[in-house]
Amino acid sequence: MGGAAAHLPxxxxxxxxxxxxxxxIAKPNLAKKVLGLGIFQTGIFVFYISLGFKFGATAPVVxxxxxxxxxxxxxxxxxxxxxxxxxxxxxxxxxxxxxxKRAYGTTEADEIAALEVEDEP
Amino acid sequence: MNELALxxxxxxxxxxxxxxxxxxxxxxAATILLGIYSLLMALTWTLLxxxxxxxxxxxxxxxxxxxxxxxxxxxxxxxxxxxxxxxHLPALLLVLLLGGLLAYGLEDAPAFGDPDAPVHxxxxxxxxxLESYHLSHSKxxxxxxxxxxxxxxxxxxxxxxxxxxxxxxxxxxxxxAGSPAEAEEIAEDPPAAEPxxxxxxxxxxxxxRPGGAPRDLGRHxxxxxxxxxxxxxxxxxxxxxxxxxxxxxxxxxQGGVIIAAAFVLxxxxxxxxxxxxxxxxxxxxxxxxxxxxVYAGVGLTTMALGGTYLEYARLALDPEHPAGGQTxxxxxxxxxVGVTVAAVMATIFSEMVED
Amino acid sequence: xxxxxxxxxxLLLALGCFTALTSALGLYRLPDFFARIxxxxxxxTLVQLLVVGALLIEAARLGHLSAALKLVLISIxxxxxxxxxxxxxxxxxxxEGLRPWSPDPAPSEAEESGA
Numbered sequence: 001m002g003g004a005a006a007h008l009p010x011x012x013x014x015x016x017x018x019x020x021x022x023x024x025i026a027k028p029n030l031a032k033k034v035l036g037l038g039i040f041q042t043g044i045f046v047f048y049i050s051l052g053f054k055f056g057a058t059a060p061v062v063x064x065x066x067x068x069x070x071x072x073x074x075x076x077x078x079x080x081x082x083x084x085x086x087x088x089x090x091x092x093x094x095x096x097x098x099x100x101k102r103a104y105g106t107t108e109a110d111e112i113a114a115l116e117v118e119d120e121p
Numbered sequence: 122m123n124e125l126a127l128x129x130x131x132x133x134x135x136x137x138x139x140x141x142x143x144x145x146x147x148x149x150a151a152t153i154l155l156g157i158y159s160l161l162m163a164l165t166w167t168l169l170x171x172x173x174x175x176x177x178x179x180x181x182x183x184x185x186x187x188x189x190x191x192x193x194x195x196x197x198x199x200x201x202x203x204x205x206x207x208x209h210l211p212a213l214l215l216v217l218l219l220g221g222l223l224a225y226g227l228e229d230a231p232a233f234g235d236p237d238a239p240v241h242x243x244x245x246x247x248x249x250x251l252e253s254y255h256l257s258h259s260k261x262x263x264x265x266x267x268x269x270x271x272x273x274x275x276x277x278x279x280x281x282x283x284x285x286x287x288x289x290x291x292x293x294x295x296x297x298a299g300s301p302a303e304a305e306e307i308a309e310d311p312p313a314a315e316p317x318x319x320x321x322x323x324x325x326x327x328x329x330r331p332g333g334a335p336r337d338l339g340r341h342x343x344x345x346x347x348x349x350x351x352x353x354x355x356x357x358x359x360x361x362x363x364x365x366x367x368x369x370x371x372x373x374x375q376g377g378v379i380i381a382a383a384f385v386l387x388x389x390x391x392x393x394x395x396x397x398x399x400x401x402x403x404x405x406x407x408x409x410x411x412x413x414x415v416y417a418g419v420g421l422t423t424m425a426l427g428g429t430y431l432e433y434a435r436l437a438l439d440p441e442h443p444a445g446g447q448t449x450x451x452x453x454x455x456x457x458v459g460v461t462v463a464a465v466m467a468t469i470f471s472e473m474v475e476d
Numbered sequence: 477x478x479x480x481x482x483x484x485x486x487l488l489l490a491l492g493c494f495t496a497l498t499s500a501l502g503l504y505r506l507p508d509f510f511a512r513i514x515x516x517x518x519x520x521t522l523v524q525l526l527v528v529g530a531l532l533i534e535a536a537r538l539g540h541l542s543a544a545l546k547l548v549l550i551s552i553x554x555x556x557x558x559x560x561x562x563x564x565x566x567x568x569x570x571x572e573g574l575r576p577w578s579p580d581p582a583p584s585e586a587e588e589s590g591a
Contacts, residue, residue: 006232008125009169012132014223016139022216023143026209029201031148031194035155038186039139042162046132049171054241055234059170060262061369062254070249071170072241073263077271080177080263081278084374084462087186088285091469094193095292098473101197108202341567347560354553 009050016043028109030097034090041086048075128168135161148199149191156187172370173263176362180378185466188385192473244270258444259367259451267372268451272431275454276416279461286409286465293472341390348390355383363459364452373455377462384467393471402471405464412461419453481537485530492526495519508577509569517562524554 016039023036052075060073097107104112138158145151159182166175231238247253248266257265267275359379366372388396420431428435433450434443502515528551535544 007227007230008129008233009132010227010230010233012136014220014227015136017223018216018220019136019139019143021219022209022212025212025215027143027201029148031190031197032143032151032201035142035148035151035190038155039142039158042158045162045174046135046165049166049169049174050233051238051240052171053169053234054236056236057170059172059370060249061172062251062260062262066251069236070262072245073173073248073266074245074271075240076171076174076263077267077275079171080174080372080374081267081275083174083177083181084378085278085281085285087181087189088282088465088469090186091189091473092285092288092292094189094197095289095473098193098196099292107197111202341564343560344564347556351553351557 009046009053013043013047013050016040016046019043028111030100030107030109031094033109034093034097037093038086038090041082045079045082048079051075124168128165131161131165131168135165146201148194148201152187152190152194155190156183159183159186173261173372173375176370176375177378180375180382184382185378185385185470188389189470189473192470196473256444257367257447257451259448261367261369261371263370264366264372264451264455265447268366268454269431269433269447272420272454275458276413276420276431279413279416279458282465283409283413283461286468289469289472290406293475344390348386352383352386355386356380359383359459359463363455366455367448367451373458374462376455377459378466380459380463381466381470384463385470388470388474393474397471400464400467405467405471408460408464409468410461412457412459412464415457415460416454419450419457423450478537481533485533485537488526488530488533492523492530495526496523499523509574510566510576513562513566513569517559517566520562521555521558524551524558528554 020036020038020040020043024033024040027033027036052072054069054071057069057071060070060076062068062070100112101107104115106112106115135158138154138161142151142154142158145154159178162182163175163179166172166178231240241249248270249262253262253265254260257269259265359376359382361376362371362379363373363376366376384396384400387399419433419436423432423435424430426435431450431454434446436449437443437446438449439445496519499516499519502519503512506512506515528547532544532547532551535541535547
């Protein structure tokens with residue numbers, strides 16, 4: 001087995017990371033930037049979880065059969081904590097955006113930059 | 122091969138949903154798309170045999186983060202301005218350059234699903250062996266990795282979640298409303314809180330209509346009945362998930378989020394003040410720290426018993442069977458995680474909707 | 477016996493998938509919010525009954541009784557919550573001022589849409 005199938009989830013991880021990164025850079029809306037970073041993050045999750053996958057293995061919950069091969073649980077553990085941490089950090093980012101909205105009246109990065117320039121003499 | 126075709130289809134849907142999320146001008150639509158994205162992700166994780174991750178993704182990604190984004194959008198506005206150019210050329214070039222470099226690097230990556238890939242050797246080979254099961258008596262092989270072998274890692278992840286909750290309080294909570302005495306006053310004084318429960322402005326804002334007419338969901342017969350019926354089951358299920366992380370998928374992170382979901386449900390239907398009667402602000406603030414302290418305290422206890430930090434075998438009541446200590450230690454630690462996660466998620470939600 | 481059960485489960489699954497597809501088509505083609513949520517909400521409940529029914533047959537056939545019990549619980553839970561959620565969303569939209577689409581709108585509404 002070679003070619004595209006050997007790296008199937010890796011291509012998806014690449015695509016998700018790039019889509020997320022593009023949104024984080026190109027979209028001026030701060031909330032959209034946060035969504036983009038979230039997508040970027042899940043791209044990396046895809047990479048980790050696909051590392052833990054083995055052909056012919058099953059989910060890492062012990063069955064009665066001693067011959068069973070299990071998927072690698074280490075990436076699972078790293079990512080499941082990362083998911084909960086990611087929602088917490090997203091909440092902090094969103095509350096910062098709420099404060100920015102309160103101070104500037106907008107959440108568009110380019111408009112905020114324009115307001116900053118106006119403020120300077 | 123069937124599995125691969127299914128995986129390819131799911132991943133294509135995931136990428137398409139991601140593009141849709143980024144493209145949507147209406148941020149509410151983008152949020153719903155992100156929720157769909159998370160559900161598709163949960164299916165992908167299941168297909169890749171990461172059942173614990175799928176569980177977390179379904180409860181956090183599709184549940185809590187969607188509701189949180191909505192709460193935030195109500196306050197910051199749900200529409201992107203139209204004055205942006207459609208294509209940001211420097212960003213596109215940068216992204217394509219990075220993509221090219223990563224794709225070039227992929228050639229040397231081990232093939233997907235290769236059972237002999239380097240990541241499956243050394244410690245990982247032990248994690249998936251029955252030796253690990255006999256040592257910890259945990260049927261779910263992910264749980265000892267989470268709570269025992271990588272216990273330090275998880276302790277500090279929990280601390281990060283606690284810190285995020287703290288940051289939310291510092292950023293958004295108003296000083297006047299922040300005194301614990303006042304929170305207790307609400308909790309101990311139901312008549313005063315009752316009219317608050319149908320505060321028109323608050324429930325309307327919660328549902329995306331600032332200053333709108335009262336949206337009295339709490340008096341809606343179907344919603345209030347179903348909500349009252351479902352909430353106890355949700356809480357019990359959350360507790361089950363926290364305590365049964367060793368027998369199957371689940372654990373403190375997932376269970377904590379599920380308990381917080383019950384809080385969010387009550388707040389959505391009956392208003393935040395009513396939800397705060399079940400979990401007063403002073404309590405959730407304190408519990409967020411208590412969870413981390415329980416976790417850290419287990420470590421100190423094992424030290425006091427003559428072991429190293431988080432050496433659960435020392436907790437065994439019968440020194441002949443150290444696995445009993447492992448079970449006890451991991452259960453206590455998972456409970457600590459669950460308490461912190463539930464309290465912080467409730468804090469995050471209520472700080473976001475309250476103004 | 478086993479083969480018969482397998483076929484029945486397969487048929488239920490196929491029927492569930494077909495119904496889900498109909499619902500997706502309705503979501504895509506129907507004219508307004510209420511028609512769409514009607515398509516999605518109704519079929520949703522039916523689809524979960526069909527799919528869980530198929531899985532239940534398979535679980536019982538393979539002797540996974542605890543899995544079968546969990547499936548029944550999941551089905552009951554969805555049976556209660558899914559229509560409630562649909563109801564909540566639709567009534568929220570109605571209170572928000574959204575009115576169902578109709579092919580020949582009332583005069584006042586026609587004016588509004590014309591303006």
